[in-house]
Amino acid sequence: MAGQLSGHATVVAYDRRGFGETPPGIGPFSHLDDLLALLDYLELSEVWLVGSSVGGKLALDAALVAPERVSGLVLLAPGVSGAPAPDEEGLEPQLLWLDQQIEQQVDLGNLDEVNRLETWLWLDGPSGPEGRVSGAARNLALDMNLVVLSYDGSEGSDENVNAWERLEDLSVPTTVAWGSLDVGFLIAKSQALAARIPGAKYRCLEGLAHLPYLEDPSAVAAIVIDALAT
Numbered sequence: 408m409a410g411q412l413s414g415h416a417t418v419v420a421y422d423r424r425g426f427g428e429t430p431p432g433i434g435p436f437s438h439l440d441d442l443l444a445l446l447d448y449l450e451l452s453e454v455w456l457v458g459s460s461v462g463g464k465l466a467l468d469a470a471l472v473a474p475e476r477v478s479g480l481v482l483l484a485p486g487v488s489g490a491p492a493p494d495e496e497g498l499e500p501q502l503l504w505l506d507q508q509i510e511q512q513v514d515l516g517n518l519d520e521v522n523r524l525e526t527w528l529w530l531d532g533p534s535g536p537e538g539r540v541s542g543a544a545r546n547l548a549l550d551m552n553l554v555v556l557s558y559d560g561s562e563g564s565d566e567n568v569n570a571w572e573r574l575e576d577l578s579v580p581t582t583v584a585w586g587s588l589d590v591g592f593l594i595a596k597s598q599a600l601a602a603r604i605p606g607a608k609y610r611c612l613e614g615l616a617h618l619p620y621l622e623d624p625s626a627v628a629a630i631v632i633d634a635l636a637t
Contacts, residue, residue, distance in 0.1 A: 408624035415632050416455070421445055423462070425558045426551075438465050439568075443473055452476070457631055459483035459620060468568040470579055479580040481634050483627065484593045484617055487600065489569030493592035502533040502590055522553045532588030532616035544621045574603040582608040582634045584627075586615035593617065608634070 409418040424441060425431040442465060446454060455478050458466035463485020470477040495503070505528050512520040530548045531539040538545070581604045585597040601609035610630055612619050620627045 408620055408628050411625060411628035412631060415635055419449065426555055431558055439468050439472060442469055443476065446476055453478050455479045455481070455635065457481040458485060460617065461486045464488055467570045470577060471568055471570055471573050474578065477579050479634060479637070481582045481631050482584070482600065483619060484585040484589055484597050485600070487571050487596065489571035490596060497592070499533055499591050505533055518553070518556050522549055522556055525552055529617040530621065533590055535588055535616065540622055548618060548621055574600060575605065577604050580606070580634065580637045582610065582630060584610040584612055584630050586612045586617060586619050588614065588616040590617065
């Protein structure tokens with residue numbers, strides 16, 4: 408996708424701790440501090456942030472903590488610090504079943520099976536058949552998720568920003584997008600964000616799940632290009 412954006416912006420995709428080749432480290436750390444330090448190191452005074460899932464949470468937090476550094480946001484079914492936990496009674500049965508299977512395999516220490524089930528959940532969508540997305544996209548999703556699992560869930564310290572209570576304070580151009588096949592409560596959360604963030608645009612990506620940038624990178628690139636044109 409970066410190649411599709413290269414004619415419209417300078418793209419920086421950094422190796423976030425615990426999500427790629429950079430391990431979490433042996434002591435406490437903050438993803439938000441890492442991001443702001445990276446901007447300082449690259450001498451980037453102001454940037455657009457594009458984030459998916461927990462990366463979207465980080466982008467939101469950064470826009471609230473350091474608004475002078477953020478020109479705009481593109482959020483793909485983002486996590487939101489301080490958001491209420493979903494009501495389990497309202498979750499789709501297939502999601503609950505997958506969660507139960509994943510928990511069992513975690514208890515057994517079977518990371519390969521956890522990886523298979525989580526890829527089914529996030530790439531295919533909880534209501535989609537396993538293998539709905541195949542080929543290179545699936546292989547990449549499996550490889551990326553196995554890296555995260557191998558780091559034993561080390562995701563850095565909580566930032567305590569509570570973006571959920573401060574969404575109305577956002578003053579930068581924001582686009583919120585989600586896949587129509589994603590988890591139901593994440594779709595609802597994304598819709599709530601789009602309604603609460605002042606002036607936010609929203610896009611539903613039909614036929615895609617939680618990892619649209621792997622399924623259809625062109626569709627996500629088009630959203631980013633449209634946002635940059637605002």
